[in-house]
Amino acid sequence: MLPDKDGPGVGGGHSSPGGEDLSVSLFREYLRLKTVHPDPDYGETSSSQDADIKMRLLDMCLLGLLSPICRSGTNPTLKSILLNSHTDVVPVYQEHWKYDAFSAFKDAEGNIFARGSQDMKCVTIQYIQAVRRLKAEGRKLMRTVHLMFVPDEEVGGHKGMETFVKHPEFNKLNIGFALDEGLANPGEAFTVFYGERNPWWITVHCPGSPGHGSRFVENTAAEKLRQVINSFLDFREKEKQRLNTSECFTLGDVTTVNMTMVKGGVAYNVIPADMDVSFDLRIPPKVNLQEFERQIKKWCTEAGEDVTYKFAQKSMNQKLTSTAENDPWWSAFSAACKAMNLTLEKEIFPAATDSRFIRAVGIPAIGFSPMNRTPILLHDHNEYLNERVFLKGISVFERLISALASVPAFPDEA
Ligand SMILES: CSCC[C@H](NC(C)=O)C(=O)O
């Protein structure tokens, strides 16, 4: 996918015969690859080779994980910088799109429509082009920069990053700081994410007395189900109010609750012996998780006899990446942004990204996709990114990578 025969392809004013910046052409080419679930085609992405960036495929055998990695760094003993991105994208409802979601159509304003244009194929190409530019300019980076492309973030990252962070190959990378995906910002500012809410996916099981649909049977599954639903959704309403009444709160600061599945029943006139209800909860890092689970247990007990719950996902990682002014990584990141006149808005990521696995092993990670003046359209119909915003992102990363790779050696690295 990365062209090595047509020169360095660093963009930045270099145009293709059609007048398009080469980086934009490369981005659109990548968007056309159908790395879409449930059956992503990684063929071409993973077999890419490039004159500037040496790729290494880490075949995790059992896991089928492919992770091309790039090395640089003049001082390989120092902790390295990880630029992580995922290559997979979520499916589309093509009938709701203005253009083919895998054609990377560019309209007259320069908006490029494609699944993955925001999430997060833009960032992958921006990293690559930024690293290439640094190389083309002959810039020597003190810390090694690793580019990592993971295949399954959109389905939970279990075979990708979650497994990889525990692998000896990951340890060998000696990563000190990581960049990963963020979200667009519709305003002038850029959003940076220093933590994530914990996803809890829970199914509550309500058993009850069966019987004929014409009778007032006692202790039914449906009565318990109603009580459970009320408890969860009443709490949902309170959290929604909390978000709406506080100026300084964003979605990442409150707990969201959504009822996503209901199961049970066999016929109109048979009172079911059990009913299940499932919820998607997202819990901010500051919430006491033990206390919150006690609350869930209480809601279940109050709903009636033998109401139980099971987790399909119970993330317990509340690590935050330091954004203290004296933190060397954050100070390099924020100073570089300041020098570019970028305004940053610090937030907790409302959903779950691969950053949670990186933070879980003690590595600071910042979620950052440099897209301002852009509506948040990840996973949505007609996802797009403007080419000028995309191109600006390359320059932003160029400066950021250079700053992060120049963070002076820590006392324990000397
Ligand atoms: C918990 S694994 C699922 C991961 C998915 N991530 C995103 C960014 O949509 C989510 O938050 O639902």
Ligand SMILES: [Zn+2]
């Ligand atoms: Zn993503």
Ligand SMILES: [Zn+2]
């Ligand atoms: Zn996504």
